[in-house]
Amino acid sequence: xxxxxxxxxxxxxxxxxxxxxxxxxxxxxxxxxxxxxxxxxxxxxxxxxxxxxxxxxxxxxxxxxxxxxxxxxxxxxxxxxxxxxxxxxxxxxxxxxxxxxxxxxxxxxxxxxxxxxxxxxxx
Amino acid sequence: xxxxxxxxxxxxxxxxxxxxxxxxxxxxxxxxxxxxxxxxxxxxxxxxxxxxxxxxxxxxxxxxxxxxxxxxxxxxxxxxxxxxxxxxxxxxxxxxxxxxxxxxxxxxxxxxxxxxxxxxxxx
Numbered sequence: 001x002x003x004x005x006x007x008x009x010x011x012x013x014x015x016x017x018x019x020x021x022x023x024x025x026x027x028x029x030x031x032x033x034x035x036x037x038x039x040x041x042x043x044x045x046x047x048x049x050x051x052x053x054x055x056x057x058x059x060x061x062x063x064x065x066x067x068x069x070x071x072x073x074x075x076x077x078x079x080x081x082x083x084x085x086x087x088x089x090x091x092x093x094x095x096x097x098x099x100x101x102x103x104x105x106x107x108x109x110x111x112x113x114x115x116x117x118x119x120x121x122x123x
Numbered sequence: 124x125x126x127x128x129x130x131x132x133x134x135x136x137x138x139x140x141x142x143x144x145x146x147x148x149x150x151x152x153x154x155x156x157x158x159x160x161x162x163x164x165x166x167x168x169x170x171x172x173x174x175x176x177x178x179x180x181x182x183x184x185x186x187x188x189x190x191x192x193x194x195x196x197x198x199x200x201x202x203x204x205x206x207x208x209x210x211x212x213x214x215x216x217x218x219x220x221x222x223x224x225x226x227x228x229x230x231x232x233x234x235x236x237x238x239x240x241x242x243x244x245x246x
Binding site for chain 2: 007008009011018020022023024053054055056057059060061062063065091095096097098099100101102103104105106107108109110111112
């Protein structure tokens with residue numbers, strides 16, 4: 001999932017948060033795809049949501065990094081009733097392993113569109 | 124790529140750094156796979172490297188999150204001569220878009236193995 005016209009999430013400033021969710025799927029697919037789609041739609045409507053990128057590999061590993069304006073926004077999403085249902089099903093049914101890391105973005109650079117080429121890291 | 128016996132990187136403590144690299148590939152594959160494999164091998168030998176997870180989607184999006192003990196370790200890897208060559212080729216040949224974000228991990232939880240189930244986030 002990406003935000004805006006570009007393919008990858010556009011958040012090239014600092015003072016925001018990254019939530020890094022890494023998982024290994026079980027073989028049990030019951031309802032997973034539908035729930036994942038619902039969570040993508042829901043996050044995009046959450047206050048303070050900046051964008052997200054997701055990928056995986058052929059062995060069931062998945063990574064979703066979502067970006068948020070504040071800790072409050074992350075807490076609000078964590079506590080959302082439908083997200084709580086998804087979290088519970090993830091633990092019991094869909095994931096053999098998972099890790100969730102909340103991190104403060106200290107600096108960022110890159111090339112997200114022709115018009116938005118950021119200066120390279122100057123540190 | 125994962126570290127250790129488990130499938131996803133094991134870094135469930137705090138006071139470390141995440142480097143989130145997101146990219147969109149061009150259609151030009153010249154040398155990419157070989158270089159990517161070399162970078163995976165090299166990072167695993169770098170001082171302060173804790174682990175990494177990588178995934179992608181079918182449209183060329185890729186995400187690699189690598190974990191590091193210190194800013195110095197990240198700088199050391201950034202400046203590595205072979206990595207510099209890879210970075211340059213990435214900009215000119217392999218990526219239409221990319222973003223690199225350096226973030227401080229504030230907290231983490233999850234279930235990485237049967238023996239290492241971490242307590243849920245207590246905040």
